Amino acid sequence: xxxxxxxxxxxNDLPWKVIYDSKRCTxxxxxxxxxxxxxxxxxxxxxxxSFSDTETPEPKITFSATPVITQVNIxxxxxxxxxVCERVCPNNAIRSERNPDSRFNVVYQAATATGPKRGxxxxxxxxxxxxxxxxxxxxxxMTDPSLDAERHxxxxxxxxxxxxxxxxxxxxxxxxxxLAKSGxxxxxxxxxxxxxxxxxxxxxxxxxWEAVSMAVAYLNEECGLPVRQCSGEGxxxxxxxxxxxxxxxxxxxxxxxxxxxxxxxxxxxxxxxxAGVLIKIGQGAKPxxxxxxxxxxxxxxxxxxxxxxxxxxLSPPNHQGLYSIEESVQKMFLSFNAAFKFRVPVAxxxxxxxxxxxxxxxxVRDPYxxxxxxxxxxxxxxxxxxxxxxxxxxxxxxVSKLRDCYLAAVAQGRQGxxxxxxxxxxxKTGNLAADAFKMFCLGANGxxxxxxxxxxxxxxxxxxxxxxxxxxxLCPAGITTQEPTLVRRLDPDRVAENxxxxxxxxxxxxxxxxxxxxxxxxxxxxxDCLISTDKAIxxxxxxxxxx
Amino acid sequence: xxxIGAIKSLNYVHPSKALQLMNSQQKGHDNSGFAMVMQDxxxxxAEYKDKPTLSLACTDAGLKIAEEILDAVGFxxxxxxxxxxxxxxxxxxxAMPNYVFxxxxxxxxxKDAPKRDKEDLLTNTRLQLRFAMEKDQTGFAYSFWPDVITxxxxxDPRDIGTFFGLWEPDDSFTAKTITAQCRQNTNYxxxxxxxxxxxxxxxxxxxxxxxxxxxxxxxxxxxLHPGYVGFESDSxxxxxxxxxxxxxxxxxxxxxxxxxxxxPFQEVAKxxxxxxxxxxxxxxxxxEINGPNTIIGxxxxxxMWVVCDAKKLRPIVVGQTKDTVVFSSEVCGIxxxxxxxxxxxDIYPNEREIVVVDNNLEVxxxxx
Numbered sequence: 001x002x003x004x005x006x007x008x009x010x011x012n013d014l015p016w017k018v019i020y021d022s023k024r025c026t027x028x029x030x031x032x033x034x035x036x037x038x039x040x041x042x043x044x045x046x047x048x049x050s051f052s053d054t055e056t057p058e059p060k061i062t063f064s065a066t067p068v069i070t071q072v073n074i075x076x077x078x079x080x081x082x083x084v085c086e087r088v089c090p091n092n093a094i095r096s097e098r099n100p101d102s103r104f105n106v107v108y109q110a111a112t113a114t115g116p117k118r119g120x121x122x123x124x125x126x127x128x129x130x131x132x133x134x135x136x137x138x139x140x141x142m143t144d145p146s147l148d149a150e151r152h153x154x155x156x157x158x159x160x161x162x163x164x165x166x167x168x169x170x171x172x173x174x175x176x177x178x179l180a181k182s183g184x185x186x187x188x189x190x191x192x193x194x195x196x197x198x199x200x201x202x203x204x205x206x207x208x209w210e211a212v213s214m215a216v217a218y219l220n221e222e223c224g225l226p227v228r229q230c231s232g233e234g235x236x237x238x239x240x241x242x243x244x245x246x247x248x249x250x251x252x253x254x255x256x257x258x259x260x261x262x263x264x265x266x267x268x269x270x271x272x273x274x275a276g277v278l279i280k281i282g283q284g285a286k287p288x289x290x291x292x293x294x295x296x297x298x299x300x301x302x303x304x305x306x307x308x309x310x311x312x313x314l315s316p317p318n319h320q321g322l323y324s325i326e327e328s329v330q331k332m333f334l335s336f337n338a339a340f341k342f343r344v345p346v347a348x349x350x351x352x353x354x355x356x357x358x359x360x361x362x363x364v365r366d367p368y369x370x371x372x373x374x375x376x377x378x379x380x381x382x383x384x385x386x387x388x389x390x391x392x393x394x395x396x397x398x399v400s401k402l403r404d405c406y407l408a409a410v411a412q413g414r415q416g417x418x419x420x421x422x423x424x425x426x427x428k429t430g431n432l433a434a435d436a437f438k439m440f441c442l443g444a445n446g447x448x449x450x451x452x453x454x455x456x457x458x459x460x461x462x463x464x465x466x467x468x469x470x471x472x473x474l475c476p477a478g479i480t481t482q483e484p485t486l487v488r489r490l491d492p493d494r495v496a497e498n499x500x501x502x503x504x505x506x507x508x509x510x511x512x513x514x515x516x517x518x519x520x521x522x523x524x525x526x527x528d529c530l531i532s533t534d535k536a537i538x539x540x541x542x543x544x545x546x547x
Numbered sequence: 548x549x550x551i552g553a554i555k556s557l558n559y560v561h562p563s564k565a566l567q568l569m570n571s572q573q574k575g576h577d578n579s580g581f582a583m584v585m586q587d588x589x590x591x592x593a594e595y596k597d598k599p600t601l602s603l604a605c606t607d608a609g610l611k612i613a614e615e616i617l618d619a620v621g622f623x624x625x626x627x628x629x630x631x632x633x634x635x636x637x638x639x640x641x642a643m644p645n646y647v648f649x650x651x652x653x654x655x656x657x658k659d660a661p662k663r664d665k666e667d668l669l670t671n672t673r674l675q676l677r678f679a680m681e682k683d684q685t686g687f688a689y690s691f692w693p694d695v696i697t698x699x700x701x702x703d704p705r706d707i708g709t710f711f712g713l714w715e716p717d718d719s720f721t722a723k724t725i726t727a728q729c730r731q732n733t734n735y736x737x738x739x740x741x742x743x744x745x746x747x748x749x750x751x752x753x754x755x756x757x758x759x760x761x762x763x764x765x766x767x768x769x770x771l772h773p774g775y776v777g778f779e780s781d782s783x784x785x786x787x788x789x790x791x792x793x794x795x796x797x798x799x800x801x802x803x804x805x806x807x808x809x810x811p812f813q814e815v816a817k818x819x820x821x822x823x824x825x826x827x828x829x830x831x832x833x834x835e836i837n838g839p840n841t842i843i844g845x846x847x848x849x850x851m852w853v854v855c856d857a858k859k860l861r862p863i864v865v866g867q868t869k870d871t872v873v874f875s876s877e878v879c880g881i882x883x884x885x886x887x888x889x890x891x892x893d894i895y896p897n898e899r900e901i902v903v904v905d906n907n908l909e910v911x912x913x914x915x
Contacts, residue, residue, distance in 0.1 A: 159829055518759050
């Protein structure tokens with residue numbers, strides 16, 4: 001009998017247990033070959049069998065050496081529950097099962113003197129979502145007829161850019177009685193109200209990024225939907241910067257400024273302006289933390305675009321050199337406005353926070369009219385890599401904060417001057433149209449989404465701690481890895497097709513929500529058409545409580 | 548459903564015409580009230596065109612409050628008309644004790660003041676009256692403006708007409724521009740202020756419809772001008788938007804349609820004035836309307852106009868003779884009072900136009 005070594009790591013300390021049935025296994029090896037985490041391995045078990053082959057019991061013992069698959073009890077190779085082994089097994093002989101008795105958080109820190117990290121999402125608070133207690137409850141009937149979602153025309157676009165109050169428009173009345181614009185106004189782009197959120201070319205595999213870009217180009221050029229994607233921090237391939245497709249991309253700059261050397265050098269050769277510039281101050285999934293790209297994912301093309309060696313790339317938690325909101329407005333926004341000769345809207349992305357309204361108020365009152373969008377990212381947003389403690393224990397939900405910002409604007413008569421864009425867990429249930437629509441009603445001009453796009457590509461992760469290994473560079477779906485053999489698992493054409501189809505379906509579903517409330521344009525701020533079955537939520541959001 | 552009507556004539560017209568116009572459409576409304584605004588007054592008010600007339604319905608206590616306020620501001624009464632009311636048993640009318648139509652001279656301090664200052668004084672005074680009488684519902688100040696009279700009451704419009712003696716035409720109480728409606732508010736509480744037409748600083752609107760962007764409009768308008776108050780009806784928003792665009796921003800009437808029902812993005816992109824139209828749409832996104840609506844209105848210079856929502860979900864007809872133009876929700880209204888017109892020239896405004904009638908009765912159709 002072996003001595004009990006209680007301090008050794010055992011498989012039942014880990015968050016997932018591999019359940020294996022050797023009787024069904026054909027030993028084809030597919031599961032081991034496909035497990036990117038090295039969480040399972042082959043081994044030979046010594047099997048003892050007693051039997052009797054006579055009429056009266058005369059027990060005999062035989063020993064055999066049986067090849068089996070077994071879970072690895074090494075911290076670095078813990079099973080993530082991605083389920084790829086189960087997918088590839090021809091005989092249903094293997095699967096992973098969530099371990100409710102996991103001691104992972106304890107043993108990991110005890111062994112490594114550091115906290116666990118992961119990619120993906122907030123897994124701690126999995127309960128009914130605020131948006132799911134809301135319904136579109138003001139239905140047009142009788143005197144105010146519903147529209148026909150199939151037949152009527154609908155205007156589904158949202159502004160990105162600073163909007164002047166009508167009193168500041170540089171209009172003159174011509175001799176023919178028409179208004180003529182006689183001066184500069186801040187640039188505003190009207191785009192589809194759902195942006196594909198900022199996922200960098202380092203966080204995503206090149207095939208995934210290519211698939212998103214293909215989908216966006218197709219949606220614009222073949223389907224007439226002006227969908228935009230945000231580059232994320234880390235720049236873009238120079239060839240794309242110089243192409244006509246740049247107009248579909250919102251360039252992001254974050255505190256690491258990664259990729260901007262290439263962008264600035266490409267500027268003289270750009271044939272189109274980008275759709276916008278997004279200054280990332282914070283991120284909902286890990287507020288107060290900067291971007292994080294592990295060395296494992298810094299492949300040669302990432303090194304080339306960012307101009308960095310193969311090392312962990314950490315963006316600082318804040319923009320160095322910005323000490324106050326005034327500076328952020330004056331320095332960064334003016335710089336970027338000027339860089340593109342005041343033709344490209346410049347917006348800001350912040351993590352939802354107890355202080356979001358103060359930040360928003362500062363920006364909406366800025367006298368320079370240069371902040372062209374307030375992107376508010378909530379706690380349920382995704383991330384390529386973060387410390388577990390940030391993902392699970394910091395952050396602020398987006399719904400009430402978005403509403404607070406909108407109502408702050410209303411109180412000042414400034415609604416719409418800085419378009420509000422919201423994100424953070426939208427589309428979590430798979431229906432982004434419904435989430436987006438409710439956010440519009442609460443005051444958002446538009447929403448942005450990232451995680452859902454990964455789901456469309458085949459991401460195996462979920463909010464119940466499944467997979468969430470985007471940070472490792474070992475993504476089993478080939479989405480968030482730069483490992484060539486893994487990247488090849490992803491078919492970019494299929495992914496692009498999925499994204500395009502989803503957007504087409506979502507566009508129809510938006511109409512299916514606009515039609516019953518009788519609106520042919522987006523009901524931004526129409527909280528009167530929402531109801532809530534939860535009194536506390538209804539009161540907090542100032543919508544009608546129903547029961 | 549609501550029914551609305553308007554008469555614009557080269558001659559002075561008695562309100563009995565408006566009653567006839569609306570009575571013929573009574574199956575389309577619920578006979579729950581009658582309200583009208585008369586502009587460009589004739590008869591007994593003809594010689595007071597440059598002096599403001601207060602239209603007020605109130606209790607005795609309300610009258611006392613109003614007189615004190617007007618006196619304190621310094622208005623001097625120069626003329627008064629008290630309608631002879633005829634109450635009969637069984638009448639469906641919730642009459643107020645006093646109906647006050649009084650014309651004033653401006654206070655001494657304002658005699659030579661600029662026009663805008665005088666206008667603001669009138670509006671501020673009316674709001675002061677409104678707020679003072681609102682507390683105990685002692686009165687309703689509908690308009691206080693030169694050359695304008697407003698009458699609103701709850702009840703059956705036929706009885707209201709009889710009560711005020713409006714069925715019998717005469718030359719003493721007339722106007723060249725009359726807008727009228729025969730229904731109380733149904734979406735919200737029944738209050739006299741909620742009855743169309745609505746008036747502000749020479750601008751009038753009345754609507755058949757429902758503004759489903761009411762909340763957005765209201766939230767935005769609440770901070771734009773002190774006169775944008777009440778919001779007892781979602782249709783008041785149409786008046787405030789017109790006032791804001793035309794008076795406050797100084798934009799031409801033709802841009803009203805671009806604000807309330809902007810062209811689809813694809814159509815704007817093809818236009819030469821796309822930059823201006825996009826700027827308007829962006830800056831005034833919260834004044835966009837939705838839902839089924841037909842809006843009739845007048846400007847301070849008595850130009851009359853009508854627009855529909857972008858899907859033309861509410862009816863309107865414009866009929867005319869040489870000396871009169873009539874707007875009506877249903878053609879039977881026009882048949883009633885302009886029976887000898889050429890109906891082939893009737894206009895059925897479409898979803899992308901404004902029909903405008905100037906003081907010479909020239910009818911124009913402006914495509915958005």
